[in-house]
Amino acid sequence: VIVEFVMGLSxxxxxxxxxxxxxxxxxxxxxxxxxxxxxxxxxxxxxxxAIASLQTFPVAxxxxxxxxxxxxxxxxxxxxxxxxxxxxxxxxxxxxxxxVVATFSIAERINFHVDTFEYLSxxxxxxxxxxxxxxxxxxxxxxxxxxxxxxxxxxxxxxNYLSALTPLLAVxxxxxxxxxxxxxxxxxxxxxxxxxxxxxxxxxLLLSINRFVFHAFYLNGHLLFATLLLGLVGVSWxxxxxxxxxxxxxxxxxxxxxxxxxxxxxxxxGLVAVLALAPALLDASRSLRARSWLLIAMGSTMTVWQVFxxxxxxxxxxxxxxxxxxxxxxxxLLFVAIPVLHWHWLSAESSRLLVVAExxxxxxxxxxxxxxxxVFLESAYATWQNIISDGGxxxxxxxxxxxxxxxxxxxVRTQKRIDVRFTLTxxxxxxxxxxxxxDAAYRVxxxxxxxxxxxxxxxxxxxxxxxxxxxxxxxxxxxxxDAQKGSDALDxxxxxxx
Amino acid sequence: VPTIRxxxxxxxxxxxxxxxxxLVANAASFGSIEDRIFTSxxxxxxxxxxxxERSSFAMGRYGVYFALGEYAPRSEFVxxxxxxxxxxVRLYGLARAxxxxxxxxxxxxxxxxxxxxxxxxxxxxxxxxxxxxxLAIADGEPATIVHLELAQFEWLxxxxxxxxxxxxxxxxx
Numbered sequence: 001v002i003v004e005f006v007m008g009l010s011x012x013x014x015x016x017x018x019x020x021x022x023x024x025x026x027x028x029x030x031x032x033x034x035x036x037x038x039x040x041x042x043x044x045x046x047x048x049x050a051i052a053s054l055q056t057f058p059v060a061x062x063x064x065x066x067x068x069x070x071x072x073x074x075x076x077x078x079x080x081x082x083x084x085x086x087x088x089x090x091x092x093x094x095x096x097x098x099x100v101v102a103t104f105s106i107a108e109r110i111n112f113h114v115d116t117f118e119y120l121s122x123x124x125x126x127x128x129x130x131x132x133x134x135x136x137x138x139x140x141x142x143x144x145x146x147x148x149x150x151x152x153x154x155x156x157x158x159x160n161y162l163s164a165l166t167p168l169l170a171v172x173x174x175x176x177x178x179x180x181x182x183x184x185x186x187x188x189x190x191x192x193x194x195x196x197x198x199x200x201x202x203x204x205l206l207l208s209i210n211r212f213v214f215h216a217f218y219l220n221g222h223l224l225f226a227t228l229l230l231g232l233v234g235v236s237w238x239x240x241x242x243x244x245x246x247x248x249x250x251x252x253x254x255x256x257x258x259x260x261x262x263x264x265x266x267x268x269x270g271l272v273a274v275l276a277l278a279p280a281l282l283d284a285s286r287s288l289r290a291r292s293w294l295l296i297a298m299g300s301t302m303t304v305w306q307v308f309x310x311x312x313x314x315x316x317x318x319x320x321x322x323x324x325x326x327x328x329x330x331x332x333l334l335f336v337a338i339p340v341l342h343w344h345w346l347s348a349e350s351s352r353l354l355v356v357a358e359x360x361x362x363x364x365x366x367x368x369x370x371x372x373x374x375v376f377l378e379s380a381y382a383t384w385q386n387i388i389s390d391g392g393x394x395x396x397x398x399x400x401x402x403x404x405x406x407x408x409x410x411x412v413r414t415q416k417r418i419d420v421r422f423t424l425t426x427x428x429x430x431x432x433x434x435x436x437x438x439d440a441a442y443r444v445x446x447x448x449x450x451x452x453x454x455x456x457x458x459x460x461x462x463x464x465x466x467x468x469x470x471x472x473x474x475x476x477x478x479x480x481x482d483a484q485k486g487s488d489a490l491d492x493x494x495x496x497x498x
Numbered sequence: 499v500p501t502i503r504x505x506x507x508x509x510x511x512x513x514x515x516x517x518x519x520x521l522v523a524n525a526a527s528f529g530s531i532e533d534r535i536f537t538s539x540x541x542x543x544x545x546x547x548x549x550x551e552r553s554s555f556a557m558g559r560y561g562v563y564f565a566l567g568e569y570a571p572r573s574e575f576v577x578x579x580x581x582x583x584x585x586x587v588r589l590y591g592l593a594r595a596x597x598x599x600x601x602x603x604x605x606x607x608x609x610x611x612x613x614x615x616x617x618x619x620x621x622x623x624x625x626x627x628x629x630x631x632x633l634a635i636a637d638g639e640p641a642t643i644v645h646l647e648l649a650q651f652e653w654l655x656x657x658x659x660x661x662x663x664x665x666x667x668x669x670x671x
Contacts, residue, residue: 201518
């Protein structure tokens, strides 16, 4: 239990100090994002230890994850605009984290299936001092390091996992979702009750989903993926909306940390990261430098990881697989894209480029489906059975969300939601393309990969739906400017800048 | 972004209604499937019981981990036959260490002479009606199928030939 507390509080403290060093002063953002950012920092530091062929000492990872943000904060205060740690919010957050950890440490409930043991076995060799000798390239390529690194401190007490960690991430996901929605919508309403209601309902809706609760106890990387993706996309959404909570914040640094850790969660995360950040990378309102740093963060993480995998593969007498080489090529492309960002027409034509990219994914799916119809048809059938016929234990949840989401995307026009929408609508063809890449169709079962992957986009889907609450939303066939009339403005001249 | 002063923001009301409907529908159906959260894939409440030596876990590269629970049977996995070595099954550290045996599919009582390929596939097992777990391993000819006797929740299966010598000695019968 002590290790559970230490880990939970270190994630909070690490994220809190890092966010403060990045310029975050908003109490709700500090409270809502600290655990997520702390988890990202822990993943990065633990993975760097393993990749550098150092034995992963969980104590060292924990200490470094707190120490480095502290140093960053001190350096910032010495050379830049000084920021102070908001102690009361930190204490309140620590109490909340402690309550969550205490509750779920005592409850000791987890879910697992065979994949879980792959993750745990990586965690065990990670801390045993025999990582390079003991780890399987097959395991490592498929499972990666994020989850094992997060659970590695359990080895300090001769355990294999931290039972409170996944529930803590689930709570962090809920809090982050509420924080993002409220922070994004609040400035648009004179009455705070509306955005608060939307944010609370969104959180309760996520909590009411059977599979979310399942994943809140499931030792696997899906919820971690979902939470980091929500953070990544949520920050893009808030930044595009010029949210006051990000005023003076180094958004690039926040996203660089999140995306680097995100890439280490699951094999498909690199592809999803590129798609999720594509709108931000083409956003001319962001500086070239900021966008370049995002590309560097993604490209560096992918390069280091894939090169590491290739070295291990050859060391054990195997060879580089196609996914390894493919992801390495993608990493190189990200670096090549840095000078390309200087072409102004890219940003000018960003909308068209995103449409082309999305159509390209769908076209690729069509081509693959025509070449190998069985894989596609079996996958489509499995999706139907798992989601519509409840073979995957979703209940009515995902169908309802999907219907509402499709209505929101096709009928409602809301400004500045491209980061959220693009992430979702490209995820759909991507997961089916992955079925072809892995050379196996999805299947009818709770444990089916796609059925488990669905949770990865659910928080972002709820964010998309909530974003439609913006008073400037309008039906696609209505002209711009009609929205405010439709919102029953009390005062025709009341629109003002905050 | 300007603030819109509205008495009845239509879109917020529409979104609240949509979220509310979905929430009610989920909540109403949650009870009927709530048992599926913890029972379908078997939740473990660790008892703090014995765990096996941590050294054996270092062999993840050569080991296979199994969990009970529902899993679709896949019988297409077969093993190459270029290796015969000692195989020991050790309990993974999540549950109690009780009786675990490895026996061939045809119930011949040889527990430690199995054909194992390094690229063991960890999927492809299921319980038959006697509570036996069947494992079909890797690729090649002839097929080697192994039964793991049901004991507790999960096991570690190790290709002992590939273990470091000190662990091999420790595992030796």
